[in-house]
Amino acid sequence: VSRAAPAGTPRTLLLLDSPALRPFTFMRGEYRVQVLGWEALITAARHAPPSAAVLVDGFTYREPEPDPRLEQLLQAAPSLPVLVAFDLASAQAPGVRLLADLGVSDFVDLPIEHNPSTLLVRLQSTHARPFKRRLEKGLPDISPQALTLVAGAAGVAADGGLSTALAREFGVNERTLSGWCARAGLPSPRRLLAWQRVLLALALLEEPWRTVQDTARAVGYTDDSTFRRAGAALLNQRLSRGNPSFDVALAAFRAELKNVCPVREPSRPATRGAGCM
């Protein structure tokens, strides 16, 4: 399950076996649906590739508190986008806040958004969201253009794609993409993607049940030694589980961005007295 999907292969949607979610069983195109019961779903989510998503139905009018199994699922799959389907009118605003606090990536408002095409839009917008969320929080001072490129690279890394896939994501060729990266103060697309793969792998390795071998393959490396070599080249240190941590690696990525383009630094402020007004 944990192997990165080759280009063009549908992503996986782990769907809870529930009557309310039946319409989504017939998703076509980008997602391959696996309908599972709670236990099997949690087990599958633990080892699912980072391109997968989970949709469950754990929030009903009679049960204003989320199903305890939802919390269990969120703990089992912190790197997967988990979507919860429910009736917004029943759950009301406190329900939305509760889900957001729990770490749910998005929700599906069942009475209104009950067709698969609407869900597809939601799934696309939440693709690799937990990883992108960590990146966004860790990169507070880079330009919006650079952030868009980093987000694109993070999404492609979650799919195990190459720099050609990244160029395809933006609808341009690799040469144009290189120019964009240079102007946005980012390393070359290949290096940017390598960084995202390593960062994603380090984020996945925070989950103790994932092995280095499986994680390396999940982010697109052929085996763990290729992953270790790529990581060592970027971070100047030998990689092992938890060393370096995701945060340390992200700090190294930030440092590299500053070296590539320090233009976002504010210019020296002019000395200015308080004055009268």
Added chain:
Amino acid sequence: MKGRPRASQAALPRAPLDLPHSCGFRHAELEDAVLAAELPPPCSVAVIRAYRLVVAWARSPDAWTAPGQTTLFGWERRAWQSSDNEMPVWAPLATIASELGNPATADAQWLALACTALSRWAQGLGAGGTAALFAEAAAFACPADPWFACAAGDLHGRQGRPREAERWLRRASKVAVWTRNWDAQAAALGRLGTLAREAECHGDAEKLLLSALRVAKRAGLRQRLPAIWRDLFLLADASGNLEEAERCAREALNAGGPDNPGLPALAREMASIWVRHAYFARALRVLRALLRHLATPRDRLNAAACSARAAGAVGDEQAFRQAWDEAWFLAGSLGVRLRTEDALALALGALDLDLASEASKALGAVVASAAGHSEEALAHQVQAALVRPQTKEREALRRSAGIRAQHPGDVLADRLAQALEKRADAPGCTGSLAA
């Protein structure tokens, strides 16, 4: 049957970095949770649904499938009930329901206007996050209209989110170029320049503001020029270039004339700069004309204190007395708090005229207002207030030599004062409160 053309489908350039739709980077928080946290419970569900529907439709208008008329009208009916029949909420919700009920003929402009109305309603409630999200939803719904993106950027800027503001303003600028909307382009570039200036990126700010100026001049947008020149003036001041600041202020005055609504602010800032650089005669000329244009007692007190200081420095005791009385009237009768720098300005003016009792009173106010300030902050204010004597002497020398009117700075001061005096005829202007 062919439906109405959608404005959202107007051909836009392939620029995924500046026009991010599907790959937009906003993942730190679940937007719906922001709405849920800020909105009052009765109508929050209806408003959250409206937001989700518009954004889902805007992401892919062609692939989007309507939930069905019955569902939408049921939602609309519940929205009417839950919004407590409050028209500012219900009217935009009804518009969204009726437009999205039939996606084939949905009009992006109407959807965007409905979102803008909800954004304004949220601003009125003090729900800043909701207001920003609906402003963005408007820009998403009608991506070919740069004004919606500009409004989203402007709102983010005012709410202290420069990165989001920059993203939306850049998008507005690109769309404006593509749709040949020069007014929106000048506005977006000008606002980007202001953001860069506020972030102290002076080089970027200058480039952006000069671009805005070029666009505004080329398109004959005279109404945009004063604001852009004012930003360039503030930029020159921040860089410590007095001559350039004076030149930009002159251009702003030329472009806007006496009726420019930004004139009092420009005059106030210019006078402040002259006080800092010890050009007291110029500052006094402008401040005396300015006083009647300041609306708030706080601003009037500040201007009066500055006038007193400038009057003391140039030896004009009558002007000092007038400003002194005005300042103490405001501080005493109207209860406006006398800040340290104002009290210090009054004290320095009195000391320049050797008025010991006034100086003593003002210094007492300095001590009283400085309580609670750190020593460092106080020292900084005193240092800023003390003027280089050689500068003062130089001005006195120039005044005595009778060349005052020939210097461009003095000419500017006269022109600013004259423009303000012309404005003084406008209804609603009042004279000195203390008089």
